Amino acid sequence: xxxxxxxxxxxxxxxxxxxxxxxxxxxxxxxxxxxxxxxxxxxxxxxxxxxxxxxxxxxxxxxxxxxxxxxxxxxxxxxxxxxxxxxxxxxxxxxxxxxxxxxxxxxxxxxxxxxxxxxxxxxxxxxxxxxxxxxxxxxxxxxxxxxxxxxxxxxxxxxxxxxxxxxxxxxxxxxxxxxxxxxxxxxxxxxxxxxxxxxxxxxxxxxxxxxxxxxxxxxxxxxxxxxxxxxxxxxxxxxxxxxxxxxxxxxxxxxxxxxxxxxxxxxxxxxxxxxxxxxxxxxxxxxxxxxxxxxxxxxxxxxxxxxxxxxxxxxxxxxxxxxxxxxxxxxxxxxxxxxxxxxxxxxxxxxxxxxxxxxxxxxxxxxxxxxxxxxxxxxxxxxxxxxxxxxxxxxxxxxxxxxxxxxxxxxxxxxxxxxxxxxxxxxxxxxxxxxxxxxxxxxxxxxxxxxxxxxxxxxxxxxxxxxxxxxxxxxxxxxxxxxxxxxxxxxxxxxxxxxxxxxxxxxxxxxxxxxxxxxxxxxxxxxxxxxxxxxxxxxxxxxxxxxxxxxxxxxxxxxxxxxxxxxxxxxxxxxxxxxxxxxxxxxxxxxxxxxxxxxxxxxxxxxxxxxxxxxxxxxxxx
Amino acid sequence: xxxxxxxxxxxxxxxxxxxxxxxxxxxxxxxxxxxxxxxxxxxxxxxxxxxxxxxxxxxxxxxxxxxxxxxxxxxxxx
Numbered sequence: 231x232x233x234x235x236x237x238x239x240x241x242x243x244x245x246x247x248x249x250x251x252x253x254x255x256x257x258x259x260x261x262x263x264x265x266x267x268x269x270x271x272x273x274x275x276x277x278x279x280x281x282x283x284x285x286x287x288x289x290x291x292x293x294x295x296x297x298x299x300x301x302x303x304x305x306x307x308x309x310x311x312x313x314x315x316x317x318x319x320x321x322x323x324x325x326x327x328x329x330x331x332x333x334x335x336x337x338x339x340x341x342x343x344x345x346x347x348x349x350x351x352x353x354x355x356x357x358x359x360x361x362x363x364x365x366x367x368x369x370x371x372x373x374x375x376x377x378x379x380x381x382x383x384x385x386x387x388x389x390x391x392x393x394x395x396x397x398x399x400x401x402x403x404x405x406x407x408x409x410x411x412x413x414x415x416x417x418x419x420x421x422x423x424x425x426x427x428x429x430x431x432x433x434x435x436x437x438x439x440x441x442x443x444x445x446x447x448x449x450x451x452x453x454x455x456x457x458x459x460x461x462x463x464x465x466x467x468x469x470x471x472x473x474x475x476x477x478x479x480x481x482x483x484x485x486x487x488x489x490x491x492x493x494x495x496x497x498x499x500x501x502x503x504x505x506x507x508x509x510x511x512x513x514x515x516x517x518x519x520x521x522x523x524x525x526x527x528x529x530x531x532x533x534x535x536x537x538x539x540x541x542x543x544x545x546x547x548x549x550x551x552x553x554x555x556x557x558x559x560x561x562x563x564x565x566x567x568x569x570x571x572x573x574x575x576x577x578x579x580x581x582x583x584x585x586x587x588x589x590x591x592x593x594x595x596x597x598x599x600x601x602x603x604x605x606x607x608x609x610x611x612x613x614x615x616x617x618x619x620x621x622x623x624x625x626x627x628x629x630x631x632x633x634x635x636x637x638x639x640x641x642x643x644x645x646x647x648x649x650x651x652x653x654x655x656x657x658x659x660x661x662x663x664x665x666x667x668x669x670x671x672x673x674x675x676x677x678x679x680x681x682x683x684x685x686x687x688x689x690x691x692x693x694x695x696x697x698x699x700x701x702x703x704x705x706x707x708x709x710x711x712x713x714x715x716x717x718x719x720x721x722x723x724x725x726x727x728x729x730x731x732x733x734x735x736x737x738x739x740x741x742x743x744x745x746x747x748x749x750x751x752x753x754x755x756x757x758x759x760x761x762x763x764x765x766x767x768x769x770x771x772x773x774x775x776x777x778x779x780x781x782x783x784x785x786x787x788x789x790x791x792x793x794x795x796x797x798x799x800x801x802x803x804x805x806x807x808x809x810x811x812x813x814x815x816x817x818x819x820x821x822x823x824x825x826x827x828x829x830x831x832x833x834x835x836x837x838x839x840x841x842x843x844x845x846x847x848x849x850x851x852x
Numbered sequence: 853x854x855x856x857x858x859x860x861x862x863x864x865x866x867x868x869x870x871x872x873x874x875x876x877x878x879x880x881x882x883x884x885x886x887x888x889x890x891x892x893x894x895x896x897x898x899x900x901x902x903x904x905x906x907x908x909x910x911x912x913x914x915x916x917x918x919x920x921x922x923x924x925x926x927x928x929x930x
Binding site: 262263267268292294457461464 | 861862865866868888889892893896897900901906907908911
C-alpha cells in the first residue's frame with residue numbers, strides 16, 4: 231500500500247471531530263475527492279454538527295466545484311453547511327432585497343471576483359499604461375469595488391468575504407516586472423493595500439481574503455488547473471480548492487463557534503526540546519541550531535498569536551522552579567514571565583489545571599486551545615474536557631512552528647486596540663488581585679481597597695468610533711451578560727444611528743492601568759417614558775470593582791433626567807451567564823409575572839455617583 | 853478488487869449515489885448527478901484514484917463506465 235494511502239487510513243482512526251480536524255490540518259496529506267467524502271462521513275459519524283453555516287456565493291467564474299471541499303472543511307468544523315450559488319456573473323439583482331442571496335439569509339457571503347470585474351482595462355495588459363494612467367485605473371477599480379461591496383453591505387448578507395482571483399499567468403513583464411516602473415506586481419500590491427484600508431475603515435463585517443497568499447502557499451502550478459480553467463471556467467487545482475475552502479469555512483467557524491481566547495501551552499517538547507527536569511537548563515534544545523531553532527520559531531509564532539489578541543497561558547507537569555529558571559535565565563527563551571497571563575506548573579492532572587486556569591482568567595473552557603506533544607495528555611484532556619480544542623504538537627520539530635496555522639479559531643476578522651495589549655491587561659489584573667490579597671491580609675475592608683484604586687470610568691454614548699470593539703463585546707461576552715444577544719458592526723451602527731436607541735459603553739482606569747472598553751449597554755427608548763434594556767454586558771476582566779452598578783446607575787440617571795419613568799429588562803439564562811442571575815434584583819428591579827424585570831425610576835430613583843467607589847465621566851457621542 | 857469495482861466505489865463516492873446504481877454499462881445520462889459539474893469531479897477522481905494525467909480532450913470521451921474501463925486498460929491499468 232502506498233504511503234499516502236496509509237497516511238489517509240490513519241486519519242480515519244480519529245475518535246473525536248477535534249482530533250480528526252487536528253490530524254487533517256497538521257498532516258499535509260493530499261486528499262482525493264472520494265477520500266474527502268469519506269472524511270466527511272467519518273466526521274459526521276463522530277459527532278453531530280453543532281451549528282448551521284449558511285454560505286452565499288456570488289461569482290464571476292465557476293464556483294460549484296468548490297462544494298466538495300467546502301463540505302469537507304465544514305464537516306471538520308462541525309458546521310452543517312447550506313450553500314447558495316448565485317447565478318453566474320456580478321448581477322446587481324443579487325444585491326436587492328428579495329434576491330436569491332438575501333433570501334438565503336447567509337452568515338457569510340463569498341464574492342469570487344476577477345480583476346477584470348473591477349475594471350474592463352484589466353482584461354488587457356496593464357503595463358501598456360504609464361504610472362499616471364495606472365493610477366487612474368486603480369482609483370476607478372477601487373471606486374467600482376466600493377460600489378459592489380456597498381450594494382451587498384446594504385443588505386443582510388452576513389460577513390462579506392471578498393476575493394480577487396490572481397491572474398493565471400505570471401507577471402506581464404516576466405522576470406523584469408519587479409524592476410519596471412510599470413510593475414504589475416507593485417501596482418496590484420498598492421491597490422490591495424487600498425482595498426484593505428477601505429474595508430477596514432468604511433465597511434463593517436467585510437474581509438478581504440487574499441488569494442495571492444494561497445497561491446504563494448501552494449505555488450502557481452498547483453493553484454491553477456489550466457484544463458479546468460479553460461474548459462470549465464473553474465480555476466483551482468484540488469489542493470488550492472481545498473485550501474481556499476478551508477479558509478472560507480474557517481471564517482464561518484470564527485463567526486459561528488465559541489470564540490477562542492486562550493492558547494494554553496505545555497512546556498517540555500513543546501516550547502523547547504527535551505525535559506527540563508531531566509536535561510537541565512543547558513540540556514534542553516532551544517537556540518540557533520537544529521532542533522532548538524524550530525522551538526524558537528514556534529515561540530516567535532506564539533507571539534504572533536498574541537498580537538492577534540489571544541492570551542497565552544502555561545500548563546506543565548514540572549517543578550515550578552525549573553520552568554521559572556528557563557523563563558528567567560535561558561538566553562534564547564523568547565516567551566518570558568510577562569507573556570503568560572496565567573501559569574499552572576505542578577504535578578496535577580492537566581484537566582484540573584485547565585479548569586483552574588479558566589477560573590483564574592474568568593474565561594470559559596470552550597475558549598481554550600490546548601497544545602501538548604504527548605498522546606496521553608492530549609487524549610486525557612479530550613476525554614475530560616471535550617469543549618477544549620486540543621492540538622497535538624507534532625513530534626517532528628520542523629513541523630512545530632506552523633502547527634497552529636490551520637486552526638481556524640485562531641484567525642481574527644478584526645483587531646482592536648484592546649486585542650493588541652490583552653496580555654498586559656491580564657497581567658495588570660494579576661497585580662490587582664495580588665494587591666487586593668495584601669489589603670485583605672492587612673485587615674482593610676473591600677471598600678477601602680476599591681477606593682485606593684482611584685478608579686475613573688469613562689462612559690461614551692452613541693460613539694461610532696469603536697464599532698469593532700462594541701460588536702466584539704456582544705460576540706465574545708458569555709458570562710456577565712443579561713441577554714447574550716450577538717450583534718455585528720453593522721447592527722451596532724444601526725442602533726447608534728437610530729434616534730430611539732441609546733448605545734453606551736465604558737472603560738475603566740485605575741492606578742494599575744486602563745482596561746480599554748469593557749462594558750456595553752444597548753437601550754431601546756420604546757416610548758418617551760419607557761426604556762428597554764436590550765443588552766447589558768461587561769468583560770469579566772473588571773468584575774468585582776462595582777463597575778457594572780456604577781455604569782448602570784449612570785445610565786439610569788440620564789434616562790430619568792430625560793423623562794423616562796420605567797426601565798424594563800430581562801435575564802435570559804444560558805449555561806454560562808448564571809453570574810448575572812441576581813444582578814437585576816440587586817439593582818432594585820422587580821420581577822414581573824411574565825418573568826421580565828421592571829424598575830420604577832420615579833419611586834426608586836437611581837443611585838447617586840457618590841454611592842460607588844468610582845468617578846464617572848460621560849462623553850456624548852461623536 | 854477488479855477495475856470495475858474500484859471505479860464503481862470512486863464514482864459512487866464522487867456523485868453521492870449508492871454503488872448498486874452503477875453497472876458496467878452506466879453512462880452519464882443514467883445518473884442525475886452525472887451532469888457537467890459532476891463529470892469534472894469524476895475526471896478529478898479518476899486521475900487521483902488511478903494516478904493518471906488526463907487531457908481536456910479525454911474528458912468528453914469518458915462519459916460512460918465502459919469508456920472509462922477501456923481507457924484504463926489502454927493505460928495498462930487492470
